[in-house]
Amino acid sequence: xxxxxxxxxWVVPVAGPPLxxxxxxxxxxxxxxxxxxxxxxxxxxxxxxxxxAVLMPGLVNAHCHLELSHLAGRLPRTEGFxxxxxxxxxxxxxxxxxxxxxxxxxxxxxxxxxxxxxxxDVSNTLAHLDLLRASGLRAVVFYELLGWDPAGCGExxxxxxxxxxxxxxxxxxxxRVRLAAHAPHSVSAPLLRALRERGAxxxxxxxxxxxxxxxxxxxxxxxxxFLARRGLGxxxxxxPGLTPVRYLESLGVLVPGLVAAHCVRVDGEDRALLARRxxxxxxxxxxxxxxxxxxxxxxxxxxxxVRLCLGTDSVASGDSLDLxxxxxxxxxxxxxxxxxxxxxxxxxxxxxxxxxPELGALAPGKAAAMAAAPAPRGLSDPCAFLVSGEAxxxxxxx
Numbered sequence: 001x002x003x004x005x006x007x008x009x010w011v012v013p014v015a016g017p018p019l020x021x022x023x024x025x026x027x028x029x030x031x032x033x034x035x036x037x038x039x040x041x042x043x044x045x046x047x048x049x050x051x052x053a054v055l056m057p058g059l060v061n062a063h064c065h066l067e068l069s070h071l072a073g074r075l076p077r078t079e080g081f082x083x084x085x086x087x088x089x090x091x092x093x094x095x096x097x098x099x100x101x102x103x104x105x106x107x108x109x110x111x112x113x114x115x116x117x118x119x120x121d122v123s124n125t126l127a128h129l130d131l132l133r134a135s136g137l138r139a140v141v142f143y144e145l146l147g148w149d150p151a152g153c154g155e156x157x158x159x160x161x162x163x164x165x166x167x168x169x170x171x172x173x174x175x176r177v178r179l180a181a182h183a184p185h186s187v188s189a190p191l192l193r194a195l196r197e198r199g200a201x202x203x204x205x206x207x208x209x210x211x212x213x214x215x216x217x218x219x220x221x222x223x224x225x226f227l228a229r230r231g232l233g234x235x236x237x238x239x240p241g242l243t244p245v246r247y248l249e250s251l252g253v254l255v256p257g258l259v260a261a262h263c264v265r266v267d268g269e270d271r272a273l274l275a276r277r278x279x280x281x282x283x284x285x286x287x288x289x290x291x292x293x294x295x296x297x298x299x300x301x302x303x304x305x306v307r308l309c310l311g312t313d314s315v316a317s318g319d320s321l322d323l324x325x326x327x328x329x330x331x332x333x334x335x336x337x338x339x340x341x342x343x344x345x346x347x348x349x350x351x352x353x354x355x356x357p358e359l360g361a362l363a364p365g366k367a368a369a370m371a372a373a374p375a376p377r378g379l380s381d382p383c384a385f386l387v388s389g390e391a392x393x394x395x396x397x398x
Contacts, residue, residue: 001028003045006396007037008055008372010382014347015361018340018382023047024055026368026398034362050372054382055396056343057361058117058369059323060350063203063261063282063311065122066132070095070103071316077290081209082222084291086229088316097127104128107321108135114322115371115393120259120282120311120354122180122203126167132175136395138369140354142180142203142259145195148227149235150188157194178202181253184244185212185223192251201253207244207270208262209293216240216247245270254279259353261311264288264296271304280307280353283345285329287313298334302341309349310342328389339383368398 004026011022013034025033025043033043068088075087108131111119118138124146132139143164147156164177179200181187187204195201207213214221219239227233240247245266248254256278263274263281274281283296301308310326312318319325327342351360358367373391375382385391 003027003032003043004398005043005045005047006050006055006370007047008050008053009375009377010054010379011362012054012056012343012382012386013362014057014344015363022055024362024368024370029368029398031362031364031366031368033364050396052375052377052379053372054375054379054386054391055362055370055372056386056393057347057359057366058371058395059115059346059393060118060309060348060354060356060359061111061116061312061321061323062120062259062280062309062350062353063122063284063313064111064119064321065314065316066104066107066119067100067123067125067128068314068316069107070099071314072103075316077317078292080211080222081291081293082211082226084317086226089230101128101131105131107315108132108137111321112136112395114320114324115373115395116321116323117369117371117395118350118354118356118359120203120350126163126177129167129175129177133173137174138356138359139175140202140356141175141177143177144180144182144203145191145201146182146186147191148186148188148232150190153188153191153194156191180204183208183212184247185215189251192248192253196252196255201258203259203261204248204253206248206260206263207265208288209291210265212244213265216242216244243267243270245273249273249277257355259309261313262288262293262296263301263306264294266297266301268300268304271301271306275305275307278307280309280349282309282311282350282353283330284311284313284318284326285333286319286326287317289329290319291317295330295333298330298337302337307349307352308345309353310345311350322393324386324391324393325389327387331387332389339381339387342387343383370396370398372396
């Protein structure tokens with residue numbers, strides 16, 4: 001099988017430091033060798049010169065909602081988190097399945113076109129699995145369950161198991177499906193415990209908003225009002241008086257490999273728990289900013305050893321599926337964080353969180369799933385460029 005070499009003015013392997021005048025050798029869809037143009041061990045083969053560009057691993061978007069793509073620009077973002085959720089629920093109640101599929105198809109294409117090679121996609125319907133399977137993306141689809149009334153726990157689980165059986169998911173295929181829970185303030189404790197007994201949930205929204213924290217602390221606030229308007233105000237709930245993170249810990253749900261999205265409102269004890277339990281936190285800063293809940297405390301999360309990755313969330317709350325723009329927002333908010341660490345969040349961090357060891361870095365044996373961004377001539381720091389907001393990644397055919 002022929003060897004092909006790709007050259008760029010900069011190669012960012014992520015597995016090691018950036019390489020000026022770098023080369024990546026590919027054979028049979030796998031990376032064979034990475035080094036400088038004159039480096040030892042370079043294999044022979046035709047060279048495709050990308051010129052002034054940064055060549056890197058494809059992006060891994062660890063938290064998105066492809067099936068909400070039809071809601072881009074349709075929901076208010078200035079009236080607070082709960083108002084946004086309420087508008088989302090209302091719009092989804094009258095959505096057209098054909099429109100949802102069409103926009104999901106476009107969203108998949110948009111993700112691929114901006115250098116994304118894998119996604120952690122949250123879905124309540126699994127109606128677009130065929131679109132993902134027909135794409136070039138690898139995916140873990142988190143089949144998200146909701147259910148605040150404990151009386152419905154059994155029926156929710158039975159329906160979920162029937163749905164999973166119907167889609168015939170391949171546990172080791174490029175598109176995998178795993179059970180997930182929406183959030184600790186929208187899923188009852190019995191349902192969370194039942195999921196834990198089944199080795200789930202694999203994903204959850206966590207510590208995203210003041211409304212969530214207030215509700216778990218006191219049982220009141222904006223979220224209690226939302227539940228009442230949804231006809232769930234009479235459901236018995238004894239507030240634990242805990243932070244969202246510590247509440248999940250009390251239920252035994254903080255387990256290694258859990259992908260927890262957001263974690264904006266986490267204190268030192270929360271962060272220590274997340275790190276100790278081996279939870280992956282998927283940061284979605286543009287969505288958090290747009291919904292007015294603040295930004296995740298990135299320097300503190302890093303300092304406390306929390307495993308981190310990056311997501312765009314949905315385009316109903318974020319601005320696009322271009323993951324580098326989320327890295328750029330974190331760079332502007334926290335300029336003290338090294339750009340290389342942000343690039344790693346968008347690549348290797350997501351690959352680790354989603355259980356995709358073949359992705360996230362350019363190294364021998366890894367999949368040749370790459371992306372490149374045209375770069376200014378004379379560029380001295382490729383990682384700073386990638387998180388500047390100016391880089392425009394595109395897929396690179398292997």
